[in-house]
């Protein structure tokens with residue numbers, strides 16, 4: 001299996017790139033943000049719990065997120081591998097993902113991080129908010145909070161994967177095609 005963590009702040013282009021890469025490499029794209037939005041739309045208990053966090057750009061508690069992600073991985077096995085998008089976001093999530101992979105006799109092969117300046121992110125997210133229908137894209141304060149949460153709680157994962165020699169930074173500014181080419185080079189060289 002090939003298992004990739006696609007990493008980067010909100011608006012870095014993870015979802016866009018995952019949609020392309022999953023086809024090229026025949027991988028399952030798992031986005032925890034998409035899972036929460038699906039549950040919120042369908043008014044499930046999980047959705048009701050998650051909404052108070054997602055609306056404000058805060059992280060949903062680890063226990064809830066990890067349980068949801070583990071169940072989703074199980075649904076797709078056996079498969080060629082996964083692209084994890086928006087997960088892990090905390091060290092507890094990263095550790096649990098490692099444990100899950102070990103349990104499935106596989107591993108995370110790489111964290112590929114899309115690097116984009118904050119002001120570019122805010123502009124991209126405000127633009128996306130015009131059509132995404134996402135409440136967390138519609139308000140500049142919420143957008144800035146999501147970026148702050150990324151730096152306060154999630155960015156530390158760079159060193160988590162660097163220590164394992166699995167961190168690959170990729171310039172996330174350019175055309176969609178250019179960025180896909182940069183990421184593909186990393187995957188092809190794994």
Ligand code: AMP
Nearest residue numbers: 032033053054057058059060086087089
């Ligand atoms: P995203 O689509 O990845 O930007 O996620 C949207 C929102 O869903 C985030 O702002 C969080 O509230 C929640 N969320 C998504 N993934 C996670 C995660 N791994 N841990 C905690 N909360 C998450």
